[in-house]
Amino acid sequence: MASVEQIRVEADETGLRLDRWFKLHYPGLGFGHLQKLLRSGQVRVDGGRAKTDTRVEAGQLIRIPPMGGESAKMKVAPLTANTIRDKHDGDVLGQMLLYEDEKVFVFNKPAGLAVQGGSGVSRHVDKMLEAWRSKKGEKPRLVHRLDRDTSGILVVARTRGAAVALTKSFRERDTQKRYWAILKGVPQPKEGRISTYLVKEATADGDRMRIARHGEEGADHALSHYRVIDQVAQNFSWVELEPYTGRTHQLRVHALHIGHPIIGDPKYFEHDTNWEFPGGVQNKLHLHARRITIPHPDGKGKVIDQIAPLPPHMVQTWNLFGFDEAAEND
Numbered sequence: 001m002a003s004v005e006q007i008r009v010e011a012d013e014t015g016l017r018l019d020r021w022f023k024l025h026y027p028g029l030g031f032g033h034l035q036k037l038l039r040s041g042q043v044r045v046d047g048g049r050a051k052t053d054t055r056v057e058a059g060q061l062i063r064i065p066p067m068g069g070e071s072a073k074m075k076v077a078p079l080t081a082n083t084i085r086d087k088h089d090g091d092v093l094g095q096m097l098l099y100e101d102e103k104v105f106v107f108n109k110p111a112g113l114a115v116q117g118g119s120g121v122s123r124h125v126d127k128m129l130e131a132w133r134s135k136k137g138e139k140p141r142l143v144h145r146l147d148r149d150t151s152g153i154l155v156v157a158r159t160r161g162a163a164v165a166l167t168k169s170f171r172e173r174d175t176q177k178r179y180w181a182i183l184k185g186v187p188q189p190k191e192g193r194i195s196t197y198l199v200k201e202a203t204a205d206g207d208r209m210r211i212a213r214h215g216e217e218g219a220d221h222a223l224s225h226y227r228v229i230d231q232v233a234q235n236f237s238w239v240e241l242e243p244y245t246g247r248t249h250q251l252r253v254h255a256l257h258i259g260h261p262i263i264g265d266p267k268y269f270e271h272d273t274n275w276e277f278p279g280g281v282q283n284k285l286h287l288h289a290r291r292i293t294i295p296h297p298d299g300k301g302k303v304i305d306q307i308a309p310l311p312p313h314m315v316q317t318w319n320l321f322g323f324d325e326a327a328e329n330d
Contacts, residue, residue, distance in 0.1 A: 005064040009056045012313065015280040015320050018045065019052040021062070024078040024312055037065060078312040081112025090131035099306050103162040103297050104155065105132075105140060108308040111151040111284060115142065125154065134158065143167050147249065149266065151311040152179070152289025155304070157297065165297035170246065176293040179241040179251055180310070182286035182317060183260040184271065186237040190228040194254040198222045198247050208267060209249045211257055222247040224254045229328055232321050236263070236278075240290075240328070251287065262287050280320045282313040 013021060022034055031052070037043040038050060042065035045054060056062070084092045099106040107125070109115070114124040129140045141157045143166040157163035169175050197219040199212035212219035223244040231237040237260070241251045249268070255261050256268045263269060263277075264284045277283055288310055296302035310318065310325075318325065 003066055006061045007064060009058055009060045009062065011058040012282055013056060013316065014058045016056050016316055017052065017319055018043075018050055018054040018056055018062075020315055020319050021056050024315065079108075079110045080312060081110055084110065084113065088131070089128040093128055093132055098153075098308060099304065100158075103158050104166070104304060105158060106292070106304065106306045107154045107156065109146055109151055109154045109289075111149055111311050111313065114148040115145040115154065121148075125156075129156065144170050144246070146289055147252075147285075147287075149285040150179075150287045150289060151314070152308045153177070153292045153306060154289070155292060155294065162297040165299065166294065169294050169297075173244065174295055176291075177243060177289065178291040179243070180288045180290045180314075181239050181241055181251070181255065181262045182264075182314075182321075183237045183239050183255055184235075184263055184269070184275075185260045186231045186234050187226060187228060187239070187258055187260050192226060194222075194224045194226065194258060196222055196254065196257060198250065198253060200248065205267070209247070209253045211253065220247055221245060222250045222254065224251060226254075226258075230321075230323050236321065238318075238321070238323050238327075241287075252285075278320075281317050284313045286314055286317060288314055 007025070009021070013024075016024075018038075019031065019034060022029055034043070035052060038052065041049055042063075044050060044063040045056065046060050047063075079092075079095055084095075087095075093107070096107040096109060097105065098108050109125065114121045116126045117124050126142055129142075133139050138159060141160070141163040143155055143157050143163055146152065146154055155166060157166050197212040197214055197216065198209050199216055199219040200207050200209055225242040225244065227240045229238045229240055241255075243250050252262055252265055252268045255265075256270060261269045261271075263286050264282070265287070266285070289308060291305070291307045293303060293305045296304050
């Protein structure tokens with residue numbers, strides 16, 4: 001028989017609205033259903049009644065009423081590098097999955113999970129894909145990548161032919177990729193293009209990309225577009241970024257280049273000694289591959305168009321800054 005649960009709010013969930021907290025933990029629970037549970041007092045915070053816009057604090061206990069088998073179906077731990085640690089690779093891929101057909105998988109990769117192996121990397125998406133080999137023994141293939149700390153859309157081919165077609169679409173730039181980021185400050189103008197050359201250089205902290213001169217050995221052209229969607233005074237801005245080229249760390253370096261680095265970026269976030277990280281915002285990279293539009297590899301004119309929900313640390317920031325995801329289309 002189902003029983004009442006008491007779930008403690010984690011430290012990195014401080015400041016979340018109660019409805020956002022439920023969206024993270026019980027994504028299958030509708031907003032109307034949650035309102036009914038709150039109005040009837042079945043959901044409580046530290047024993048007291050609460051509303052959808054109540055802000056939760058670390059250590060508080062949230063009462064979850066018995067909901068039978070429905071509760072188990074609705075309850076899903078927020079997908080992060082930590083929450084996948086003890087899960088089977090196939091289960092993680094299943095929770096990451098946004099779209100699938102006979103030729104393609106589209107995943108929402110959590111921040112902190114590497115796409116491919118490397119120094120000190122024991123678990124990564126490419127290795128996890130072994131769990132989803134087809135009945136013919138064919139392993140799904142990566143056709144592009146995301147930085148380890150970047151969350152969001154990752155397209156994977158299920159067949160050799162699909163991999164060839166998708167790789168061609170990326171190479172010939174038939175693909176539209178849109179990212180969301182939180183920048184320090186507000187770019188002026190609020191919409192524009194960034195065109196530079198980038199080159200990789202070795203530093204004491206590992207490889208790093210830097211702006212290069214045209215003609216410099218090893219330098220590649222990089223072109224990005226940015227658009228400010230919303231802002232917090234002149235302190236922070238929610239920006240849509242679109243890379244026309246696919247250079248390593250391109251958006252992160254371009255944000256720094258225009259004087260507004262992405263907050264939480266461990267490599268490229270530069271600031272003066274008096275600057276303080278905002279309270280309630282996690283010091284993690286705030287860069288998310290939000291949307292991709294790419295021709296389907298079947299070649300029949302079909303288009304794959306997928307949107308990835310924000311990761312938990314960015315949901316928290318959107319909540320604290322009062323950003324409304326619907327403002328993207330304003």
